[in-house]
Amino acid sequence: MxxxxxxxxxxxxxxxxxxxxxxxxxxxxxxxxxxxxxxxxxxxxxxxxxxxxxxxxxxxxxxxxxxxxxxxxxxxxxxxxxxxxxxxxxxxxxxxxxxxxxxxxxxxxxxxxxxxxxxxxxxxxxxxxxSFTFETPMLEAGIPVRHIETGTNVAMYRTNRQCRPAGRLSGPLVVSMRPIPAAQVADAVRVTSRYPAVHGAPVHIGDPAALGIADLGRPDFGDPVEIHPGEIPVFWACGVTPQAAVMASxxxxxxxxxxxxxxxxxxxxxxxxxx
Amino acid sequence: MxxxxxxxxxxxxxxxxxxxxxxxxxxxxxxxxxxxxxxxxxxxxxxxxxxxxxxxxxxxxxxxxxxxxxxxxxxxxxxxxxxxxxxxxxxxxxxxxxxxxxxxxxxxxxxxxxxxxxxxxxxxxxxxxxSFTFETPMLEAGIPVRHIETGTNVAMYRTNRQCRPAGRLSGPLVVSMRPIPAAQVADAVRVTSRYPAVHGAPVHIGDPAALGIADLGRPDFGDPVEIHPGEIPVFWACGVTPQAAVMASxxxxxxxxxxxxxxxxxxxxxxxxxx
Incomplete structure (x- = not known):
């Protein structure tokens, strides 16, 4: 409701x-x-x-x-x-x-x-x-951020990875996804690694099925984005994870x-x- | 007692x-x-x-x-x-x-x-x-660690810097000190910066009086170490800080x-x- x-x-x-x-x-x-x-x-x-x-x-x-x-x-x-x-x-x-x-x-x-x-x-x-925090450094490094280009919300997904529980709280890892040109994926890793306090390096690069994501076109939170030819979906841990834990726990x-x-x-x- | x-x-x-x-x-x-x-x-x-x-x-x-x-x-x-x-x-x-x-x-x-x-x-x-954790990388980088050379405990000091309180806990920052040759202080910063989970970069380099430490020869915890000519005392945040908070709170x-x-x-x- x-x-x-x-x-x-x-x-x-x-x-x-x-x-x-x-x-x-x-x-x-x-x-x-x-x-x-x-x-x-x-x-x-x-x-x-x-x-x-x-x-x-x-x-x-x-x-x-x-x-x-x-x-x-x-x-x-x-x-x-x-x-x-x-x-x-x-x-x-x-x-x-x-x-x-x-x-x-x-x-x-x-x-x-x-x-x-x-x-x-x-x-x-x-x-x-x-992770919005490291998008300015990404843009400065010439890495495109699709949802800023399109003026939409970032795409976020529940994954099949469970967080380590604590007390009464447990739930799945939520990730955000940005499509990155293959030649710039390494740059995206390098730039975002420098910001561990805002999720840091990606948790997964490539195949969404390995995270249990069946359809990138249907995010659990936010808006879908187009993945252009030659781009790889890159996944970062997401701060909606606490809310997924609230929903699960x-x-x-x-x-x-x-x-x-x-x-x-x-x-x-x-x-x-x-x- | x-x-x-x-x-x-x-x-x-x-x-x-x-x-x-x-x-x-x-x-x-x-x-x-x-x-x-x-x-x-x-x-x-x-x-x-x-x-x-x-x-x-x-x-x-x-x-x-x-x-x-x-x-x-x-x-x-x-x-x-x-x-x-x-x-x-x-x-x-x-x-x-x-x-x-x-x-x-x-x-x-x-x-x-x-x-x-x-x-x-x-x-x-x-x-x-x-901070003992980053002493191996320090040694590998050719930076001397005096208390390992002498087989004594590291020198630790209560400082005049107060921690940010939380609930019923408050107390001073405790630091460990290692004397580092002046030409290698930058290396010590660079190497230890890479280990933020074990205190990371120094919190202070040089003058102990600025931290409220009156006499380096009389540490509050551990053993004193000799500072050779040409060496600078370098101070790292120390995990005895929780015990100083227990003593203060x-x-x-x-x-x-x-x-x-x-x-x-x-x-x-x-x-x-x-x-």
Whole structure:
């Protein structure tokens, strides 16, 4: 059961001409006012983050889940229970993402542009690295990013790989996919390897069937993208994995971002670069 | 109040001729039999780890403390409550380190070679990366490691830098120091940067006073080392930081390793190498 609540603003803002040039604060203000778009390509040069907020009682299980699955769940920041800002995110975590998903007992009960009404004082919010962060370095290295070219959401898939469980949490690895020209796959590995905190190197290159993905044209989250002749599908671990764990493990309550609709942080992407 | 309990074995084994050539299992067997030595230089090529075991009730606070202080507290593994082995450590965590420190309300009440009697079923054990792990790559790069040359423990110091607190845990950053010839300091940075999971690049190079260290000749943990003419003291974040937090925050109970007397894991040091 999924239900789209209309944005709080009666006339949501239109998408900006050049979203890459927005500052994080400007982008968050648009989302707070109701703009509902995937954030790939927004505020170029700033790290983006996945959100998963869980009751305090589940926070240890989740932090352990993240420690045991660092490729998919690299933790960038953790709030104190009930806090609505984070050290890397100066906005309001309940309103400043473009869209949220609310889960009760593992079922998505709502998708909304404003999570204020659903927020609880016992929620601990985790900000998890997002691969949108390394798309600026990819573009700078001349590697095409198809979903930015087409202005769509990245394609994401549940895989047949299980995460290492922790406490009450378990579930499958989720991946994002980008089609890369064969001659540039090595460059894509090299560039993204330098950003382990935002998923780092790919987890799989080539045959989607080996990950249990039957049809690349039907992603589980986001939009399909065209794969041109001579391109290879390249798969990176994805920060929607915590939400897949929520769906698989059915904790009492959780709030996540709508996949692809990220928290834009105040931290430069280069902060997460390793030599 | 500190008290050295005699080792369980009536005649503890003598240190081996060439400790670098021991396998992790062989080294652990010697420690289990009562050999009480610093582990720097043991089982070359295998990662070593700091131990901090805390009651389940404090596990989230500590995991959050580690997430907020990743340079000093890089988490390599976490056990389930009461478990005595870990996925990276096939031994018995209560007996297979050379020595342990037991803390009650933040006071060290005992130092022992066997923590079995003090162990509790509600303890969660955290294995934290140790800089001994990158000493093999340092030696391979021709960088001298003084405390291996002299067969002593590494010098460790409490600093005036406070860690970012988490829940009930706070305390100072602890560092280890190695004197490095000026011409090789850049190499030491380059080599150790590739091992962020075992403290990575130095946190400070040069003047100890800037870290609040008054006298390098009097380390807070381990042994002093001689600094030769032309050498610079180089400081790395140290996995004794969790124990300094225990001493500063006085949780009800904790068990740590004796500084420098590490858990030798079954994981190759190269596993933690980044490009």
């Amino acid at each position: 999924s239900q789209l609540i209309p944005p709080t603003s009666p006339t949501p803002p239109v998408p900006p001409e050049d979203p890459a040039r927005l500052s994080p604060g400007e982008a968050r203000a648009l989302f707070r006012a109701g703009l509902r778009v995937p954030t790939s390509g927004y505020a170029a040069g700033y790290a983006q983050a996945n959100l998963i907020a869980l009751p305090r009682d589940l926070a240890f299980d989740f932090l352990l889940f993240a420690q045991r699955n660092p490729k998919s769940c690299p933790v960038l920041d953790v709030t104190e229970p009930g806090e609505t800002a984070a050290s890397i995110f100066a906005g309001d975590i309940r309103t400043d993402l473009p869209a949220y998903r609310i889960y009760v007992n593992g079922e998505q009960v709502e998708e909304t542009t404003d999570a204020t009404a659903a927020w609880r004082d016992d929620l601990v919010a985790f900000l998890i690295g997002c 059915a904790p009492e309550f959780a709030i996540g971002h709508a996949p692809g609709h990220m928290a834009i942080t105040d931290v430069r992407d280069t902060t997460y670069q390793v030599p | 500190s008290q050295l309990i005699p080792p369980t074995s009536p005649t503890p084994p003598v240190p081996p001729e060439d400790p670098a050539r021991l396998s992790p299992g062989e080294a652990r067997a010697l420690f289990r039999a009562g050999l009480r030595v610093p582990t720097s230089g043991y089982a070359a090529g295998y990662a070593q780890a700091n131990l901090i075991a805390l009651p389940r009730d404090l596990a989230f606070d500590f995991l959050l403390f580690a997430q907020r202080n990743p340079k000093s507290c890089p988490v390599l593994d976490v056990t389930e409550p009461g478990e005595t082995a870990a996925s990276i450590f096939a031994g018995d965590i209560r007996t297979d380190l050379p020595a342990y420190r037991i803390y009650v309300n933040g006071e060290q009440v005992e130092e022992t070679t066997d923590a079995t009697a003090a162990w509790r079923d509600d303890l969660v054990a955290f294995l934290i990366g140790c 006085a949780p009800e109970f904790a068990i740590g390793h004796a500084p420098g007397h590490m858990a030798i894991t079954d994981v190759r040091d190269t596993t933690y190498q980044v490009p």
